Amino acid sequence: xxxxxxxxxxxxxxxxxxxxxxxxxxIEIAPGxxxxxxxxxxxxxxxxxxxxxxxxxxxxxSDVMVAVD
Amino acid sequence: xxxxxxxxxxxxxxxxxxxxxxxxxxIEIAPGxxxxxxxxxxxxxxxxxxxxxxxxxxxxxSDVMVAVD
Amino acid sequence: xxxxxxxxxxxxxxxxxxxxxxxxxxIEIAPGxxxxxxxxxxxxxxxxxxxxxxxxxxxxxSDVMVAVD
Amino acid sequence: xxxxxxxxxxxxxxxxxxxxxxxxxxIEIAPGxxxxxxxxxxxxxxxxxxxxxxxxxxxxxSDVMVAVD
Amino acid sequence: xxxxxxxxxxxxxxxxxxxxxxxxxxIEIAPGxxxxxxxxxxxxxxxxxxxxxxxxxxxxxSDVMVAVD
Amino acid sequence: xxxxxxxxxxxxxxxxxxxxxxxxxxIEIAPGxxxxxxxxxxxxxxxxxxxxxxxxxxxxxSDVMVAVD
Numbered sequence: 001x002x003x004x005x006x007x008x009x010x011x012x013x014x015x016x017x018x019x020x021x022x023x024x025x026x027i028e029i030a031p032g033x034x035x036x037x038x039x040x041x042x043x044x045x046x047x048x049x050x051x052x053x054x055x056x057x058x059x060x061x062s063d064v065m066v067a068v069d
Numbered sequence: 070x071x072x073x074x075x076x077x078x079x080x081x082x083x084x085x086x087x088x089x090x091x092x093x094x095x096i097e098i099a100p101g102x103x104x105x106x107x108x109x110x111x112x113x114x115x116x117x118x119x120x121x122x123x124x125x126x127x128x129x130x131s132d133v134m135v136a137v138d
Numbered sequence: 139x140x141x142x143x144x145x146x147x148x149x150x151x152x153x154x155x156x157x158x159x160x161x162x163x164x165i166e167i168a169p170g171x172x173x174x175x176x177x178x179x180x181x182x183x184x185x186x187x188x189x190x191x192x193x194x195x196x197x198x199x200s201d202v203m204v205a206v207d
Numbered sequence: 208x209x210x211x212x213x214x215x216x217x218x219x220x221x222x223x224x225x226x227x228x229x230x231x232x233x234i235e236i237a238p239g240x241x242x243x244x245x246x247x248x249x250x251x252x253x254x255x256x257x258x259x260x261x262x263x264x265x266x267x268x269s270d271v272m273v274a275v276d
Numbered sequence: 277x278x279x280x281x282x283x284x285x286x287x288x289x290x291x292x293x294x295x296x297x298x299x300x301x302x303i304e305i306a307p308g309x310x311x312x313x314x315x316x317x318x319x320x321x322x323x324x325x326x327x328x329x330x331x332x333x334x335x336x337x338s339d340v341m342v343a344v345d
Numbered sequence: 346x347x348x349x350x351x352x353x354x355x356x357x358x359x360x361x362x363x364x365x366x367x368x369x370x371x372i373e374i375a376p377g378x379x380x381x382x383x384x385x386x387x388x389x390x391x392x393x394x395x396x397x398x399x400x401x402x403x404x405x406x407s408d409v410m411v412a413v414d
Contacts, residue, residue, distance in 0.1 A: 001139045001140070001141070001194070001274050001275070001276060002139070002184075002185060002274060002275050002276075003136075003139070003141065003196060003272055003273070003274040004175070004177045004178070004181035004182075004184075004185055004196075004272045004273040004274065005134070005181075005272050006105035006178060006180065006181065007104050007105060008136070009102060009104075017366060018366075019226065019227065019229075019364065019365030019366030019367065020226030020227040020228075020229070020364065020365040020366075021224060021225075021226030021227075021229050021230065021231055021245070021365075022226065022229050022245070022364075022365070022366050022367050023366065024130065024366055024385060024387070025135055027135065029099070029102065030098070030099035030102060033078060033098065033099060035076050035078075035128075035133055036075035036076060036130040036133065036385070036387075037130060037133035037134065037135050037142070038130040038131040038133070038200070038366070038367070038385060039133075039134065039135055039142045039198075040142070040144060040199055040231060040243070040245060042144065042231070042243075043135065043142035043143075043144065044142075046140075046142075047135060047136075047137050047140055047142055048137075049135060049137070053137065054137065054138065055135050055136065055137050056135065056136040056137070056139070057133050057134075057135065058133070058134040058135065058136050058141060058142075059104075059128050059132060059133055059134070060132070060177075060269075060270070060272055061093065061105040061106060061107040061178055062107040062176070062269045062270075062405075062407045063128060063129070063132035063405075063407075064104055064105065064106035064107070064108075064126050064127070064128055065074070065106065065108065065126075065127040065128070065348055065349045065350050065405055066094055066096065066106050066108055066112065066116060066118060066124050066125065066126065066127065066348070066349040067072075067077070067116075067124065067125040067127050067346050067347060067348040067349065068116050068117075068118070068122065068123065068124050068125070068346070068347050069123065069346060069347075070343050070344070070345060070346045070347070070348070070401070071343060071344050071345075071346070071391075071392060072341055072342070072343040072346070072348065072403060073341045073342040073343065073382070073384045073385070073388035073389075073391075073392055073403075074341050074388075075385060075387065075388065086159060087159075088157065088158030088159030088160065088295065088296065088298075089157065089158040089159075089295030089296040089297075089298070090158075090293060090294075090295030090296075090298050090299065090300055090314070091158070091159050091160050091295065091298050091314070092159065093159055093178060093180070105178070105180075106349070107159070107160070107178060107407070108349045108405075109300060109312070109314060109349070109351060109406055111300070111312075111351065112349035112350075112351065113349075115347075115349075116347055116349055125346070127348060127349075129338075129339070129341055129384075130385055131198075131200045131338045131339075131383070132198075132200075134141055134142045134143050134198055135141070135142040136139050136140060136141040136142065137139070137140050138139060138140075141274075143272070144243035145242050145243060146274070147240060147242075155297060156297075157295065157296030157297030157298065158295065158296040158297075159296075160296070160297050160298050161297065162268065162297055162316060162318070163273055165273065167237070167240065168236070168237035168240060171216060171236065171237060173214050173216075173266075173271055174213035174214060174268040174271065174316070174318075175268060175271035175272065175273050176268040176269040176271070176297070176298070176316060177271075177272065177273055181273065185273060185274075185275050186275075187273060187275070191275065192275065192276065193273050193274065193275050194273065194274040194275070195271050195272075195273065196271070196272040196273065196274050197242075197266050197270060197271055197272070198270070199231065199243040199244060199245040200245040200336075200338045201266060201267070201270035201336070201338075202242055202243065202244035202245070202246075202264050202265070202266055203212070203244060203246065203264075203265040203266070203279055203280045203281050203336055204232055204234065204244050204246055204250065204254060204256060204262050204263065204264065204265065204279070204280040205210075205215070205254075205262065205263040205265050205277050205278060205279040205280065206254050206255075206256070206260065206261065206262050206263070206277070206278050207261065207277060207278075208277045208278070208279070208332070208412050208413070208414060209277070209322075209323055209412060209413050209414075210277070210279065210334060210410055210411070210412040211313070211315045211316070211319035211320075211322075211323055211334075211410045211411040211412065212319075212410050213316060213318065213319065226364065226365065227364030227365040227366075227367070228362060228363075228364030228365075228367050228368065228369055228383070229364065229367050229383070244280070245338070246280045246336075247280070247282060247337055247369060247381070247383060249282065249369070249381075250280035250281075250282065251280075253278075253280075254278060254280055263277070265279060265280075267315075267407075267408070267410055268316055269314070269407045269408075279412075281410070282381035283380050283381060284412070285378060285380075300406065301411055303411065305375070305378065306374070306375035306378060309354060309374065309375060311352050311354075311404075311409055312351035312352060312406040312409065313406060313409035313410065313411050314406040314407040314409070315409075315410065315411055319411065323411060323412075323413050324413075325411060325413070329413065330413065330414065331411050331412065331413050332411065332412040332413070333409050333410075333411065334409070334410040334411065334412050335380075335404050335408060335409055335410070336408070337369065337381040337382060337383040338383040339404060339405070339408035340380055340381065340382035340383070340384075340402050340403070340404055341350075341382060341384065341402075341403040341404070342370055342372065342382050342384055342388065342392060342394060342400050342401065342402065342403065343348075343353065343392075343400065343401040343403050344392050344393075344394070344398065344399065344400050344401070345399065
């Protein structure tokens with residue numbers, strides 16, 4: 001499957017924290033750069049995400065903001 | 070200002086493409102890893118974004134998906 | 139690629155309207171049920187979306203609201 | 208109330224799963240096509256959502272992605 | 277129609293700026309507090325939004341971030 | 346830090362409700378106008394949000410919808 005989302009960042013899962021319905025998954029996409037995803041527990045199971053899994057952080061361009069100092 | 074968004078990725082602006090109301094800004098956050106943001110033209114002006122600007126790509130955790138091969 | 143987004147609705151592209159930077163793509167996911175996506179022109183090209191293409195409308199669960207009459 | 212969100216898909220609630228603060232609600236919008244919404248528990252109560260309720264899944268066009276095989 | 281979005285802020289339209297496909301609509305929700313919405317041109321027409329229209333700015337709780345100085 | 350998000354509404358925190366992984370924070374941005382944010386527990390801690398804190402509700406323009414009666 002190929003998706004329209006412009007941002008597909010390859011990395012490795014470095015933490016999975018399941019809550020009651022919502023999980024937080026952290027993916028290291030470059031040395032020292034970690035992206036946090038808040039997804040359903042259901043997705044964690046469906047994708048079999050565990051520590052060390054190869055995974056992509058996927059973000060639609062319209063969900064990216066820009067900031068400057 | 071400190072923001073709740075869990076993802077604040079430092080980089081450099083590598084392209085700014087203004088449309089009629091919406092602009093696409095690309096930020097290189099690691100060698101070869103470019104993030105595309107779709108923001109208002111108004112924001113591009115307010116933040117004085119130009120090629121080579123230091124900038125952050127900011128994404129709320131609930132807007133990050135995870136994918137696997 | 140398998141994605142965490144809980145909503146992947148199969149259908150056919152029934153219209154593609156490119157603007158200056160942002161395109162609107164309509165996908166019929168059931169008889170008479172059409173979903174509108176606002177994506178980058180760049181994605182329309184990358185996915186080669188045209189009238190009649192098979193395509194999926196993909197939505198993260200946290201972007202779905204519920205309404206009642 | 209009439210809303211700007213381009214996607215208002217009519218259906219029936221087929222599951223409600225409340226977590227600590229966030230609930231997952233599934234709405235069948237066509238035979239076999241189920242949409243999952245992640246909303247606040249507070250909204251589930253305010254809208255009195257239960258199994259079998261008539262409900263709409265509402266999605267802003269800018270939150271819809273497109274994918275192809 | 278009653279919606280799950282927790283934030284429904286009443287105000288008046290103070291500007292409508294249509295682009296090629298995407299419009300920016302500004303709604304004053306309190307004296308001096310203006311909210312900007314980026315919506316489709318199609319929605320501007322469907323809702324007949326013009327200067328001075330009574331309107332609500334609607335935002336899902338999961339799309340609100342918090343910042344501190 | 347200056348952010349591209351067009352909506353930065355100043356107010357005071359009037360409630361903080363932490364769940365298993367996700368918290369709901371309410372900010373009063375004008376007399377009687379309260380905005381609800383659904384953010385990670387992690388952010389609540391990082392920003393030291395408590396009752397009475399000065400805080401901003403921050404929303405990207407593309408996440409604001411418009412509704413009319």
